[in-house]
Amino acid sequence: MTIFSLTEAELRQRRSLKWQTYDADVLPLWVAEMDSAMLPAVRASLDAALDHGDTGYPFGDDYADAYRASAAARWGLDLAAQQVRRGGDVMNAVLCVLEATTNPGDGIVITTPVYPPFWQVTNGYRRHTVPVALTAEGRLDLDALAAAFAEPDVTAFLLCSPHNPTGTVHTAQELTAVAELCVAHGVQLVVDEIHAWLIDPGTTFVPTLAVPAAQRAVVVTSAGKSWNLAAFKAGLYIAGSEADGAVRRLPPLALQSTGHLGAIAHTAALRHGQDWVDQASAEIAAHKRLLTDLLHALLPGARYRAEPGTYLAWVDCTRLGLEDPYAHFLTAGRVAFSPGRNFSPEHRQWVRINLAASPTMITRAVERMAASLRLAA
Ligand SMILES: Cc1ncc(COP(=O)(O)O)c(C=O)c1O
Numbered sequence: 001m002t003i004f005s006l007t008e009a010e011l012r013q014r015r016s017l018k019w020q021t022y023d024a025d026v027l028p029l030w031v032a033e034m035d036s037a038m039l040p041a042v043r044a045s046l047d048a049a050l051d052h053g054d055t056g057y058p059f060g061d062d063y064a065d066a067y068r069a070s071a072a073a074r075w076g077l078d079l080a081a082q083q084v085r086r087g088g089d090v091m092n093a094v095l096c097v098l099e100a101t102t103n104p105g106d107g108i109v110i111t112t113p114v115y116p117p118f119w120q121v122t123n124g125y126r127r128h129t130v131p132v133a134l135t136a137e138g139r140l141d142l143d144a145l146a147a148a149f150a151e152p153d154v155t156a157f158l159l160c161s162p163h164n165p166t167g168t169v170h171t172a173q174e175l176t177a178v179a180e181l182c183v184a185h186g187v188q189l190v191v192d193e194i195h196a197w198l199i200d201p202g203t204t205f206v207p208t209l210a211v212p213a214a215q216r217a218v219v220v221t222s223a224g225k226s227w228n229l230a231a232f233k234a235g236l237y238i239a240g241s242e243a244d245g246a247v248r249r250l251p252p253l254a255l256q257s258t259g260h261l262g263a264i265a266h267t268a269a270l271r272h273g274q275d276w277v278d279q280a281s282a283e284i285a286a287h288k289r290l291l292t293d294l295l296h297a298l299l300p301g302a303r304y305r306a307e308p309g310t311y312l313a314w315v316d317c318t319r320l321g322l323e324d325p326y327a328h329f330l331t332a333g334r335v336a337f338s339p340g341r342n343f344s345p346e347h348r349q350w351v352r353i354n355l356a357a358s359p360t361m362i363t364r365a366v367e368r369m370a371a372s373l374r375l376a377a
Helices: 040-051 062-075 090-101 117-123 142-149 172-185 244-248 260-272 274-298 325-331 359-376
Strands: 084-087 107-112 128-133 154-160 188-192 218-221 235-239 312-316 350-354
Touching: 040 260, 062 084, 062 235, 062 260, 062 274, 084 090, 090 117, 090 154, 090 188, 090 218, 090 235, 090 244, 107 117, 107 142, 117 128, 117 154, 128 142, 142 154, 142 172, 154 172, 172 188, 235 244, 260 274, 274 312, 274 359, 325 350, 325 359
Parallel strands: 107 128, 107 154, 154 188, 188 218
Antiparallel strands: 084 235, 218 235, 312 350
């Protein structure tokens, strides 16, 4: 039994953003929700809580401990109990860390194209965004980052690891170089590792805090993406061994906004869902190969380079000659992707395709893309 095997009719019962935003004849392969059934152990943990009317406030360190156990087993990362603390959702945690470690007027570096809320969280709170483009291969541009960090107003770097939307998995060398640059320039490193468990077989994810030079970093994460638990708000702050000061500056509320059911669901996923996420990752790797083959056969003008992280495909449609690929595929193809312009103003010709869908859905989506091009011709 595969994880991504729910039928379209089953999925259309969902009331979530992915399935409700567009008309019923549009195939939605956009926002980062997974078309997977719930991991049975998560369901059982929530059922037990609901059976007892256990809908109050969270207590204790179960969630943090479950993360520490997963990090140790999966990545050999040993974290002390006091390094891991509970928070609200991941973007809230990012905001709280940035507010605690930077001042109004400061510049915060992000590497673009990037998950759209990275722009909002650096730009909307009396700080400003300092975008630094990834290289054409989707890697961190160390020279450009060094130049940005040297700017006097820049005080923080918000890194996405693995990177959304490209799927880039940063290497230990890259993370070391970035961490050393941050230390040299007095820049606070903040890393969002929410996609860390979803990695193609054969590639190893390197957690930031496994890098000796990165011990001043603060990592934020949750089980929300890898086990499709966005409905259950919960997140974690993980302080490097030299970053306790940054976490101590967080406002107390930042550490108190975890939902009880969120902590229960994420804990169950981390404790009982390691095989599940490995199977999901293997299926997603196959979906990347499927997309590569389909694009090659049906839309040879589209450019896609599969990367090992997460379930998102970043596709360059420049050579298709469309004014607005996102709008074209939506209106003429009845298939919804995420528009590239939301990830950076320079990427209007790109779309992000969500591959946490069934092979049937992915195949139909590419067939619709191809059919829409024939209409446009
Ligand atoms: C990189 C990244 N961070 C954070 C989030 C959202 O996490 P949360 O719902 O916990 O704020 C997402 C969702 O797609 C994401 O891709």
